[in-house]
Amino acid sequence: MSDILIVGGGFAGTWAAAGAARLLRAHDAATTVTLLAPGPDLVIRPRLYEADPAAYRVPLDRVLGPIGVQRVAAAATGIDTGRRTVTAEGADGRTEHRYERLVLATGSALVRPRLPGAELLHDVDTMAAAVALEEHLQALPEAPEGPGRFTAVVVGAGFTGVEIAAELVGRLRAAAAPHGLADEVEVVLVERDEVVGRGLGAPARPVIERALDGLGVVRRLGVTVERVDQRAVHLSDGSTVPARTAVWTAGVRADGLTGQIPAARDELGRLAVDEWLRVRGVPEVYAAGDTAAAPAEDGHTVTQSCQHATPQGKYAGHNAAADLLGLDREPFTTDPYVTCLDLGGAGAVLTSGWDRALREAPAAYAKARKRAINETWIYPPVDDAEEILRRADFRVGQRRPAPEPTG
Ligand SMILES: Cc1cc2nc3c(=O)[nH]c(=O)nc-3n(C[C@H](O)[C@H](O)[C@H](O)COP(=O)(O)OP(=O)(O)OC[C@H]3O[C@@H](n4cnc5c(N)ncnc54)[C@H](O)[C@@H]3O)c2cc1C
Structure with missing residues (x-):
């Protein structure tokens, strides 16, 4: 008991x-x-x-x-x-x-979809799934050559979808570059809505779109995925994207x-x-x-x-x-309420409040803040009872002073 x-x-x-x-x-x-x-x-x-x-x-x-x-x-x-x-x-x-x-x-x-080939969809919702995706990416250079070897389709352009799409550009390049194959890297973001990141608020959207453009992330809006096989993702408008990697993020x-x-x-x-x-x-x-x-x-x-x-x-x-x-x-x-969305090699974007007002901050500042959140602020202290109990006080907020801009 x-x-x-x-x-x-x-x-x-x-x-x-x-x-x-x-x-x-x-x-x-x-x-x-x-x-x-x-x-x-x-x-x-x-x-x-x-x-x-x-x-x-x-x-x-x-x-x-x-x-x-x-x-x-x-x-x-x-x-x-x-x-x-x-x-x-x-x-x-x-x-x-x-x-x-x-x-x-x-x-x-994550609510995984029921569609033909759904078992081939990766996700980043759990540790096991994220590790499986990492291993899959690392194995791509040894996969048979052919269209879509270094193409990833990300389904869902919400918070997680935008973050993984932006990050996959760098992760796929890191896997492909040692083999001289970095030019084959492509990331395609599929979203059934007509815009990227509706839930992230209109003010941040131009920043997100500029970042995705800069990273070369292709958007396929107003469509969804109908089926997936080992070599391609088939979309609801009848088109096919040759891709060996598909990541589901929606729901x-x-x-x-x-x-x-x-x-x-x-x-x-x-x-x-x-x-x-x-x-x-x-x-x-x-x-x-x-x-x-x-x-x-x-x-x-x-x-x-x-x-x-x-x-x-x-x-x-x-x-x-x-x-x-x-x-x-x-x-x-x-x-x-605040949000800090990682845009991979293009930085990050900060919003404040429930209307998600854009925080006018240099991308490098927003990125430094995202790094601080991910690498420090959200970690609990370990091995130190006094510090753990101090931080457990509900009056102690999560946020620390923002890091200085690094560039
Ligand atoms: C890729 C990704 C990016 C994200 N980015 C952000 C972000 O930038 N900012 C942000 O604020 N949030 C973000 N989130 C959301 C955030 O991770 C979750 O909201 C947060 O983890 C919720 O905390 P939780 O304790 O409720 O659940 P979790 O952290 O999911 O913990 C649930 C726990 O319950 C355990 N559990 C599950 N089932 C059982 C069971 N039957 N019996 C016993 N234990 C069980 C699990 O093992 C786990 O330990 C992100 C999430 C993902 C996946």
Whole structure:
């Protein structure tokens, strides 16, 4: 029996564990915190579009161990909110875990399409998929010569689609150049909408389009993919793009375990939560991160993003512990919304606010900020209980001073 059971070891789950541990330690409470996750690592998911994805992980035990949180290596398979139990499958077989308070933080997953050849589509949603794409790219120079050997089709021109398309230009060139084949590199971005990145806001679009032009990324707008084979991607307008690489990025939904909580969910499958991140109608259960449709500033709802998952985790853990200690819960608030979109070799673009106003900053400044986010800001401290618990304070924002422009 665990007093606070956290399911999921991503940004929300890890910070929920730390948020709970911080309050419990401050009150010298003997309450136990357990985190259940199938893998041993916090996967730094926002970096999975980059080269060398296998490196983007942090051992959970280096965060949880110093702060006294127990980790169970298993995947939750069922939740019974009436009995307050979670069943899980792990190396020890099937186990059952009782809780007083549950934090559901199992994230989200890409919705893969059902179309002929769908099994050939790569993605960058999970560590395993990103590593498979990296290995595929590295093997291309040894693949049989022919059209499309160094062509990649990226499907979906949203945040992830634009980032991976821009990055693939450099990654394919890095694979092809040692063999004198860099001229064969081509990246094609397929989008069924008539514009690139509608959800990224109109102000940033000209910057994105200029960057894609500069990188030579071809856009095929107003079409979608009908089928894929080993040599080509076939589009809905009847055209064919010879390509050995196809990457699907369109559509993400909250993890299916949300469906086992008897509560309302939004169109992304996220649980409706109150200001304290308690699932509405199920007060012993909190949801945080990509599983939660939490209220953000000015009447908006959080996005499925690391920038929202991290503070939600801190609040959910804090509030779950506060419940058990009989203390006041803290209403969730978050830093003002911003986006920083990587444009590969063309820099990056920054927007602020929910209307995504363009931040007029040199591309090099935006790129330095993206690097700081990806390489430093989103990583938790390790091995240092005091620093982990300091950062677990929900009042500590994620952002640090912006890096100086480098050029
Ligand atoms: C390529 C890419 C780029 C991105 N770029 C950005 C960006 O620039 N900025 C940004 O803010 N966000 C970005 N995101 C989104 C961000 O990564 C997610 O919103 C964030 O990871 C959500 O955190 P989370 O803790 O809710 O879920 P996750 O980080 O996905 O963690 C979920 C955890 O739950 C575990 N889990 C899943 N199922 C079970 C189960 N049944 N039992 C137990 N554990 C389970 C998983 O193993 C994992 O540990 C990006 C995502 C991708 C894929």
